Amino acid sequence: MKDFQLLTTRELSAALQYLASGSKVKLLAGGTDLLVDLAQKSHRLAGIDYLLDISQIKELKLIRVRDNRLEIGSLVTHTDLSENPLTRRYFPMLVQAARVIGSTQIRNRGTVGGNINHASPAADLLPPLLALRSEVELTAQGGSRVLPLSQFVTGPYQTCLRPDELLTTLRLPLPSPDYYGSFQRIGRRKAVTIARLSLALVVRVTNGLFQDSRLVPGSATPYPQPLARVEAALNNQAVAMLDLEEMGRLAGEEMVALSGERWSTPYKKPALASLVKKALLAIMEEVAADGKG
Ligand SMILES: Cc1cc2nc3c(=O)[nH]c(=O)nc-3n(C[C@H](O)[C@H](O)[C@H](O)COP(=O)(O)OP(=O)(O)OC[C@H]3O[C@@H](n4cnc5c(N)ncnc54)[C@H](O)[C@@H]3O)c2cc1C
Structure with missing residues (x-):
């Protein structure tokens, strides 16, 4: 593996600019999957020029209800997901899944976006998020697109994220009482x-x-x-x-x-x-x- 530089930003716009630069940029959220890949010299990191730490971008840490959907920012941690009153109210199944991930330390660092993008066959959030018909919002400098999560994950450890895109938000339709x-x-x-x-x-x-x-x-x-x-x-x-x-x-x-x-x-x-x-x-x-x- 060749050397790469570590970049960090607090601004989503700056992150999108780095992604649009044409260099090979790998995003770093909580790092709980990525640092294991780094230590193991995984092929998933082959040829990267930059590791871009996005963990301080505040606008990606929100959970809110909008247009009859729960919106979950990609940097929401498993701990925040399971403790949030809106998730607890509308999606107890998701809370249950987030609570059994790894350990307290892993849940405090690991994020929803990291769990989805790593796309492991064992990712605990993927089955409930798929069953709840979630959508992902993928953002690049030129704009955003929204896809069903079922179309986003295309295989083991594979998604259709483009190199210039970042997963910004997850959207879950609020369930009716039946x-x-x-x-x-x-x-x-x-x-x-x-x-x-x-x-x-x-x-x-x-x-x-x-x-x-x-x-x-x-x-x-x-x-x-x-x-x-x-x-x-x-x-x-x-x-x-x-x-x-x-x-x-x-x-x-x-x-x-x-x-x-x-x-x-x-x-x-x-x-x-x-x-x-x-x-x-x-x-x-x-x-x-x-x-x-
Ligand atoms: C000891 C241990 C125990 C674990 N136990 C479990 C478990 O029980 N269940 C489980 O499901 N997982 C488990 N994991 C895996 C891991 O903790 C989770 O998958 C976690 O959610 C990953 O999130 P992260 O923020 O750390 O991702 P990172 O490691 O930062 O990133 C993972 C991947 O996602 C990409 N990425 C991250 N954010 C974005 C974004 N916004 N847009 C586009 N790409 C992005 C990164 O580039 C990278 O490819 C465990 C890991 C460890 C080390």
């Missing part, structure tokens, strides 16, 4: 662990039927993506009559169809089935408690 969600996760130890398997489930319940189901496992497929066949199987099923075993079995099968048979399949297939059943059961109990089942 939406329910559950986040489940299995890790190796209680602290500082990357998820072995996780699952985000979001459904709407209308007249006692599941609708608009979104089921996204983490660490199960090459990169977090919805299990479309299970989602289709869930839609229009009566909440009170659901065959949990069948849904778990379908999820395991779809995971294998997407990732192929691997050394971990004998463990992950039943484990994912179990997470799907737990998530569905949690939602079914909540629906029953609301008298909507």
Whole structure:
């Protein structure tokens, strides 16, 4: 790896100017993924001219509601995300996911934007953010574009971010009261662990039927993506009559169809089935408690 220079700025406009310069610039937010890449001389840092520290840009640390959406700045840390009253009110599933990331130190430094852009198959925020149909705002000097997160992450450790762009904001449509969600996760130890398997489930319940189901496992497929066949199987099923075993079995099968048979399949297939059943059961109990089942 060749030498590079470290740059820092407090201004978004200056950061965008550096990115537009034509030099190879790598962004540094909390550094919890990047510094590991640096220490390991990762190919992801090959040929960079500058490391640009954006961690002091205040305008990217905001969480606010605008136009019926929750907007989360890319530099919001996992700690800020999980402690924010708006996130807690509208997206408890996201709070749950942010709370289990790494350790206190990692959560204090690691950011939402870093988690998304690193695009690890085990990134804890990706399954809930995908299930919640989030959009990303990508900004360059010439302007911004907005994409569904599902189109932004294109593969393991891959996104369609252009070299002159920075992820500025994440937008989540506020859910109506008929939406329910559950986040489940299995890790190796209680602290500082990357998820072995996780699952985000979001459904709407209308007249006692599941609708608009979104089921996204983490660490199960090459990169977090919805299990479309299970989602289709869930839609229009009566909440009170659901065959949990069948849904778990379908999820395991779809995971294998997407990732192929691997050394971990004998463990992950039943484990994912179990997470799907737990998530569905949690939602079914909540629906029953609301008298909507
Ligand atoms: C010990 C340890 C435990 C961990 N445990 C977990 C865990 O349990 N769950 C989990 O999901 N992750 C875990 N991680 C990974 C990491 O902490 C998270 O992914 C974190 O959110 C990364 O954010 P960051 O701000 O540190 O990113 P950085 O390391 O600063 O950046 C990561 C990547 O994103 C790019 N980037 C950052 N911000 C932007 C932006 N605004 N626009 C465009 N590109 C950007 C960078 O250029 C880089 O490529 C762990 C890491 C460690 C070291």
